[in-house]
Amino acid sequence: xxxxxxxxxxxxxxxxxxxxxxxxxxxxxxxxxxxxxxxxxxxxxxxxxxxxxxxxxxxxxxxxxxxxxxxxxxxxxxxxxxxxxxxxxxxxxxxxxxxxxxxxxxxxxxx
Amino acid sequence: xxxxxxxxxxxxxxxxxxxxxxxxxxxxxxxxxxxxxxxxxxxxxxxxxxxxxxxxxxxxxxxxxxxxxxxxxxxxxxxxxxxxxxxxxxxxxxxxxxxxxxxxxxxxxxxxxxxxxx
Numbered sequence: 001x002x003x004x005x006x007x008x009x010x011x012x013x014x015x016x017x018x019x020x021x022x023x024x025x026x027x028x029x030x031x032x033x034x035x036x037x038x039x040x041x042x043x044x045x046x047x048x049x050x051x052x053x054x055x056x057x058x059x060x061x062x063x064x065x066x067x068x069x070x071x072x073x074x075x076x077x078x079x080x081x082x083x084x085x086x087x088x089x090x091x092x093x094x095x096x097x098x099x100x101x102x103x104x105x106x107x108x109x110x111x
Numbered sequence: 112x113x114x115x116x117x118x119x120x121x122x123x124x125x126x127x128x129x130x131x132x133x134x135x136x137x138x139x140x141x142x143x144x145x146x147x148x149x150x151x152x153x154x155x156x157x158x159x160x161x162x163x164x165x166x167x168x169x170x171x172x173x174x175x176x177x178x179x180x181x182x183x184x185x186x187x188x189x190x191x192x193x194x195x196x197x198x199x200x201x202x203x204x205x206x207x208x209x210x211x212x213x214x215x216x217x218x219x220x221x222x223x224x225x226x227x228x229x
Contacts (some may be wrong), residue, residue, distance in 0.1 A: 006153075033217060042115075042202065042220035043154075088153055090218070098167045099144065099206075099218065101153040 023089030117221035129191035136205030
C-alpha cells in the first residue's frame with residue numbers, strides 16, 4: 001500500500017521562481033530520500049535525510065526533514081528548465097525493511 | 112563503476128504472451144528491487160531480494176508474475192500471461208544493504224524496461 005503522499009501532484013512554474021514539494025508519511029521514517037526522474041529514464045538520487053530536523057542542500061535544491069520524521073519538503077530556488085522532471089520521495093518505513101516511493105510530483109519549468 | 116544494467120529497454124507484446132526482464136545489479140550490492148511504474152504514478156515495489164532470499168513480495172501478482180535471483184547476483188522478472196494493465200516501466204534497483212539497516216545508503220537504478228501490452 002502507498003504510505004507516502006506527495007503534493008502537489010504537478011507544478012508549472014516560470015523560470016526563476018521558487019517552488020516547494022512536500023512528502024508526508026503516516027508513519028515514522030527511518031530515512032527519507034529524494035530522487036529525480038526524467039521521462040523515459042531511471043531515477044537519479046538527490047539527497048538522503050535521516051535525522052529529525054535535518055536539512056541538506058545541493059546547488060539550488062534544499063531538502064528538510066521535520067522533527068517528527070514524518071514530513072519532508074524539497075525546495076528549489078530560482079528554478080531553471082534543467083530542473084524539470086518528476087520528483088519522487090522514497091523512504092524506509094518503520095513497518096519493516098521495505099523501501100517505498102511517494103506518488104510523485106511532475107515539475108515543468110517554462111523558460 | 113558500472114551501474115545497474117537492465118534489458119531489454121523496450122518490449123511490445125500481445126496480451127496473454129509472456130515476457131522476461133533481466134537485471135544485473137552493481138557488483139557487491141546485496142539488495143535488489145523490482146519496481147513497476149505506470150505512467151503518471153510513482154514506482155510500486157514488486158519484490159525485494161536480500162542476496163538470493165526474498166525480503167518482501169507482498170505486492171507481486173503471483174498468479175502471473177515471478178522473479179528469481181539465483182546465486183544472489185542477477186535477477187529475472189517474468190510475466191506470464193501478460194495483461195493490458197501490465198503496460199509499464201519495470202525498474203530494477205540495487206543497494207548495499209536492507210532498507211532500515213545501517214548500510215542502506217541510496218538505491219541505484221537501471222534505466223528501466225518499458226513494456227507495452229497490446
